[in-house]
Amino acid sequence: MTTTTALGCQYRPQHHYTADRNWLNDPNGLVYANGTYHLFYQHNPSGNGWGNMSWGHATSADLLHWDEQPVAIACDDQEAIFSGSAVLDGANTSGFGTPDNPPLVAIYTSAYSPASPLSGRQAQSLAYSTDNGATWIKHAGNPVLDRGSADFRDPKVFWYDGAAGSYWVMVAVEAMDREAVLYKSADLKAWEYLSTFGPANATGGVWECPDLFELPVDGNPGNTKWVLVVNLNPGGIAGGSAGQYFLGTFDGVAFVSETTVTEGLQKDESRMAEYGWLDWGRDYYAAVSFSNAPDGRRLMIGWMNNWEYGALTPTDGWRGAMSLVREVRLAVRGGRVVPMQTALDPFESVGAGRNLGASPYSEAARPLPAGTHWIPAEASGDVLRIDAEFEPGAAGEVGLLLRASGAERTVLAYRCATGVLSLDRTASGNTDFHESFASLESVPVPLENGRLRLRIFLDRCSVEVFAQDGLATITDQVFPAESSTQVGLFADRDGGRLVSLAIVGGG
Template identity: 30%
Template sequence: MSEKFRPQFHFAPRAGWLNDPNGMIRIDGAYHLFFQHDPDSTLHGPMHWGHARSTDLVTWEELPVALHPTELGTCFSGSAIETANGELKLFYTAHQRPDDRDFQTQCLVHADRALTAFTPEPANPVIDNPGLECFRDPKVIWHAATARWIMAVTQGQSIGFYSSTDLIDWTFESAFGETDGRHSDGPWECPDLVAMRAPDGSEHWILLVGIGSGAYGPGSGNQYFVGQFDGHRFVNANAPETELWLDYGRDFYAAQTFFDRTGAAPVNIAWASNWTYARTTPTQAFRGVMSLPREMHLVETQQGLRLAQQIPAGVKQAFVAHTGATGTYRQDIAIDLAVGQQAAIALFGERSPHFVAHRTSGTTATIRTIRADVAGMPDFAHNYIVDLAYPTDGPLALELYVDRGLAELGTSDGQVWITNLFFPEHPAGVVTVTTLKALENV
């Protein structure tokens, strides 16, 4: 497993294709990560659920494939839950292509406590198709206030909410999003619904939604909404046109959080790729990699409540211990810029910058993210700007994680992240930071 671009701390399968994280659950001291997987090809094919387990979010053990296609179809994305009496359940979308059109239904699987045995529910599908070509990615949560299970499922350009008391009979409650947030040619995907506490202790709900094309960075991306959910309807706390992004890079999609009864801060993981070029990345035995895990917290800003994300302490420490020639390292960067000044950050021992920070005023800044062409990957190159606040009490602080070409850059106390894949000639090359008054050719 010494492939040039195989990461050390970002999960990737031993072999085959990987995309969306599925069925994420923390149980009995272990994190279980299921994922969209074709074990027999490095291209998106008949979807299975791959399976990996970790006790520290750093080292992952890949386990046997968990879900296989059945007569109901292949196994698209979904979620996992633990009931009050300790039973474990998986939900997924069964996918078929009759008459060359998508036909999708929601299915239930019963699992043993060790998540090694999986038994389909005889009544599957538990939710039949209501006449939608796009009807997938069930995320199931427990809603304590109404003592019911809630399922969020994508239905084209909106998210539908269903309720159940027994996980088999489901009732449609409402839909959200037709006039909110970013829309594009493709459907919304991979919803997640999470209850969180604001700094003042009040409860708010976060709705995560993937957008397959037309995101902030060209192609795929992950938006989120802050609001209230009463077990029936999600109400957006912001104006419908407000767009909030979990990540401003090109390679952070289909983010999901772990189902976790411990009361810990929600932790998400995303697919670190982009449908624009995901099928053409230059890896060999495998294709597809996950992001680092991120703890989510609500913070108060001048614009209202926003998400901040932090890399868990154990993951940070693992990166600090690997700062040498392996190409896997973490670097904290503090840039003290005068107004109008810029700083170029170049990775992998290369001269051309991959990120450029620019202080545009006393309180504002931008980060330009730059990526060159890679042979055989159309639309991989980019050059665009992300806006952020410049701190009034010190330099601009950046935290950079690099793992064999995959870079995750965080700033603004975790409110801004930029995740990008690179395929450099020398993944283990050094980082250089150059401060200049002007960078005319960037």
């Protein structure tokens, strides 16, 4: 959250970062250094719509409480500052700092304006900080990597140390070609081409905001996979913006996918569900991970919006929010390796000065008869964490009604015959600001021992659903009336069972 909410409206979230004022989109330059997490992001300092792209900046000690800082890297008459990454150059390979005071280095896309000699190009540039991110200096030798392209952007940089050597690796995109392009460097300033991946799987829109990292499978350091994340707009599984992933190997030169379903630019809508999707909702985009996170954790955050309607969301004085931070792991489920995502829980921040609401509400195991069972008002609210476990049994459909009042509601339902979990926001409140906002998202979710486990985070303008311990996620914005705070359980016929229910934050 931000440090002030003077310009807040009913939709200003409590647990999701928003800029105090004006437009926000892609997270950039996520890095941990000297006890501080830095979140940079695409920001318009001068207005509530996209434009004047600069890097906004927020800091946190725990990834839950955020303090907004001054704009870090500002646009000028020569360039807009597009997406990128940041690293702690601990060995001072760049020479921007000293061995005793290594610099933070931001690697960003310069989108050159008509006033620039490089007008129309997108190329990669550097800025550096020697005061822990408080101030930034653009490198005099920018750009450091220019392919003469109009759509070469979004560099994600990391240190590689393997059989091929030790060096910085950049993965960026040729957006219109749907390609991830890899380079290496010894000093962040001179770059050598390595390889290209793609097009593959979802190619119905441009590729943006890539990421590449290695993770152990089920915590075993002797068994790892590399994860290539490529965000896509439009052409996502739920429509509009989305993030996809590939699993495979990286030898320091080339990424080889083991999960490619289709190659090239052909669009086969019938195979969309076979691709790897970070999230099956409409509002999780440009997701990238933190560099240098403690204990080797892979922590990601995304822009909680969609380019189809992102400029029209009904907020006041600010526009755009970040998702909760998620930790990503790899695990074997159903005989294959898949990502598992766990949200960092703001409701565990007891004693940190937050009002977490009333004491937790819980229900023990019981039958779930046909109809709707409304949760007591003291356990309802607009900022909640809900943990629910169902045994659908003979019921045709079970689930929860969220942010409900009268006919207004967001419906989270599991249909037993198809094994599909859906989130329906067609009656969620204010949906008229764009024709595609009223929507129903769905994801196949297998039961485990006949049970469905759900963790749901409600905030004032969002629903984030984590099913089966993060095997599948759905993230959607909603804009209900302030009075729409009820929570209900439902089943369409007898035969289902509620295993457990716990709600935190109501009252």
